[in-house]
Amino acid sequence: MAVHNAEVAELFTRLADLLEIEGANVFRVRAYRRAAQTIEDLPVSVAEMVEQGQDLSKLPGIGRDLAGKIEEIVKTGKFTALEEVTARLPSSLATLVAVPGLGPKRVQLIHDKLGVRSLEDLAAAARAHKLRTLPRFSPKLEARILEELERHRTTERRFRIATAAEFAEALRAYMQRCPGVDQVVVAGSYRRCKETVGDLDLLVTCAKSKPVIEHFVAYEDVAEIAAKGSTRAAIALKTGLQADIRVVPAKSYGAALHYFTGSKDHNIHIRKLGQARGLKINEYGIFRDDKRIGGRTEEEVFAAVGLPFIEPELREDRGEIEAAQQGRLPKLVTLADIRGDLHCHTNASDGKNTLVQMVEAARARGYEYLAITDHSKHATVARGLDEKRLSKQLDEIDRLNDSLDGFRVLKSCEVDILADGTLDLPDRILKRLDFVVCAVHYKFDMDAKSQTERILRAMDNPYCKILAHPTGRLLLDRAGYALEIERVLRGAKERGCFLELNSHPSRLDLDDVHCKAAKEMGILISIGTDAHSTMGLDAIRYGVGQARRGWLEPKDILNTRPWPELKRLLAR
Numbered sequence: 001m002a003v004h005n006a007e008v009a010e011l012f013t014r015l016a017d018l019l020e021i022e023g024a025n026v027f028r029v030r031a032y033r034r035a036a037q038t039i040e041d042l043p044v045s046v047a048e049m050v051e052q053g054q055d056l057s058k059l060p061g062i063g064r065d066l067a068g069k070i071e072e073i074v075k076t077g078k079f080t081a082l083e084e085v086t087a088r089l090p091s092s093l094a095t096l097v098a099v100p101g102l103g104p105k106r107v108q109l110i111h112d113k114l115g116v117r118s119l120e121d122l123a124a125a126a127r128a129h130k131l132r133t134l135p136r137f138s139p140k141l142e143a144r145i146l147e148e149l150e151r152h153r154t155t156e157r158r159f160r161i162a163t164a165a166e167f168a169e170a171l172r173a174y175m176q177r178c179p180g181v182d183q184v185v186v187a188g189s190y191r192r193c194k195e196t197v198g199d200l201d202l203l204v205t206c207a208k209s210k211p212v213i214e215h216f217v218a219y220e221d222v223a224e225i226a227a228k229g230s231t232r233a234a235i236a237l238k239t240g241l242q243a244d245i246r247v248v249p250a251k252s253y254g255a256a257l258h259y260f261t262g263s264k265d266h267n268i269h270i271r272k273l274g275q276a277r278g279l280k281i282n283e284y285g286i287f288r289d290d291k292r293i294g295g296r297t298e299e300e301v302f303a304a305v306g307l308p309f310i311e312p313e314l315r316e317d318r319g320e321i322e323a324a325q326q327g328r329l330p331k332l333v334t335l336a337d338i339r340g341d342l343h344c345h346t347n348a349s350d351g352k353n354t355l356v357q358m359v360e361a362a363r364a365r366g367y368e369y370l371a372i373t374d375h376s377k378h379a380t381v382a383r384g385l386d387e388k389r390l391s392k393q394l395d396e397i398d399r400l401n402d403s404l405d406g407f408r409v410l411k412s413c414e415v416d417i418l419a420d421g422t423l424d425l426p427d428r429i430l431k432r433l434d435f436v437v438c439a440v441h442y443k444f445d446m447d448a449k450s451q452t453e454r455i456l457r458a459m460d461n462p463y464c465k466i467l468a469h470p471t472g473r474l475l476l477d478r479a480g481y482a483l484e485i486e487r488v489l490r491g492a493k494e495r496g497c498f499l500e501l502n503s504h505p506s507r508l509d510l511d512d513v514h515c516k517a518a519k520e521m522g523i524l525i526s527i528g529t530d531a532h533s534t535m536g537l538d539a540i541r542y543g544v545g546q547a548r549r550g551w552l553e554p555k556d557i558l559n560t561r562p563w564p565e566l567k568r569l570l571a572r
């Protein structure tokens with residue numbers, strides 16, 4: 001069985017959670033978490049690296065010991081270190097850590113004091129109001145935990161787009177190798193670049209469907225065959241991700257691709273437009289009465305109802321059909337439009353690579369500039385920079401820029417917004433920067449009014465130019481802090497501040513809806529990866545996908561500009 005990066009990262013994260021619950025050395029716990037992040041961000045397969053005999057210990061944050069553990073997982077499917085810990089602690093405790101509002105320390109407390117070992121135990125303790133009797137718990141937190149448990153029970157399991165991409169691309173490549181297959185595409189929410197994905201929808205064209213179906217259900221990662229027919233099948237992968245396949249003839253490919261891409265609301269709207277023209281549009285084609293008149297391409301589907309092609313990312317029935325009718329569809333941003341990354345970290349704070357290595361990686365990607373935005377001093381866990389260390393880094397950047405031709409390193413810093421809305425570093429050092437990225441990293445429990453005013457006060461500082469990951473959410477892990485987001489948007493517009501679309505797949509913050517709202521208000525968006533390694537720069541693809549869902553065009557985005565124009569926009 002092929003071992004995917006997401007699976008290795010999950011094992012390392014689970015071990016880190018259990019070790020922290022057990023009270024293990026904090027540096028040991030942190031090492032496993034860093035390793036998990038490194039593996040998750042890798043654009044190449046660790047399994048392939050092992051097979052090719054590459055030295056994993058050269059990866060950022062991966063030493064000899066951790067490299068050996070990765071090799072063990074890849075070669076044997078076992079993880080001895082995790083097995084040893086789970087022999088001492090119930091493995092179900094790792095599941096509890098993922099519940100928003102909990103964490104290793106709280107999980108350890110409820111396990112030791114209340115004997116909670118599972119989600120069911122947790123729900124029972126919350127319903128009996130036992131959680132509020134413990135330190136660091138409150139009735140409000142108890143109620144929130146119950147809400148999260150109910151949501152978890154009633155909601156399908158979803159995966160971040162980057163995790164889904166790893167499995168989708170591997171499965172697509174596997175199906176493409178099947179003899180007789182012509183086209184393979186992953187449709188559904190994945191094709192629409194949704195931030196999380198519930199399942200994978202594969203569409204295949206070929207002459208004979210039976211061999212394709214047999215090939216699909218024989219995939220080595222299959223845990224269960226849920227359904228199997230002559231032209232369709234459904235499987236569950238070992239990671240829990242569901243995958244469906246549909247085999248269609250070439251004459252139906254476009255209609256089927258449109259149908260299975262969705263969204264449901266978009267498709268309903270298109271079908272109604274077709275009905276108004278006496279047409280029936282479904283996954284099999286375009287029909288007038290019983291006569292097929294089209295469906296070979298998606299363009300034919302749209303043309304049948306008098307529309308130009310609508311990009312998949314827009315198909316949410318949020319005005320895209322009306323825009324198409326009026327000839328005002330946006331010319332969506334592409335990866336090729338991005339000229340640089342405005343949010344990344346080096347090993348001066350909590351990054352894994354040096355300044356020079358990050359710059360070389362950016363140049364290799366064809367960028368014209370890269371902003372270095374290491375953390376400020378308040379972020380102690382991230383080894384944030386004080387005035388002295390930041391000043392030293394700025395001097396280093398100045399020297400580096402003197403040696404570079406056709407590329408510019410931008411001097412910046414991800415400065416913490418303190419609880420009172422002031423910035424973590426004084427203006428005398430901030431004025432040396434090309435621009436300042438501001439962010440909330442603590443005190444998430446403020447009420448919406450207080451949190452909003454905190455951020456607005458920060459934006460009152462003329463040096464604050466970009467608000468990073470504005471809502472603070474972590475997808476599938478943590479809801480954003482309470483925030484009056486419309487006030488923040490208006491405040492940014494009034495103060496000449498820009499908003500970030502953080503490309504890291506665990507954030508994708510701003511979301512697509514608020515990106516579109518920012519666009520309509522004339523607020524420019526910065527797409528930054530928040531990369532903590534050279535490989536993390538590749539996450540820009542997810543930010544661009546989110547930007548496209550938010551109707552953003554190159555003109556709506558800061559880092560599609562050449563440096564002279566960007567410099568003018570960032571000027572105080």
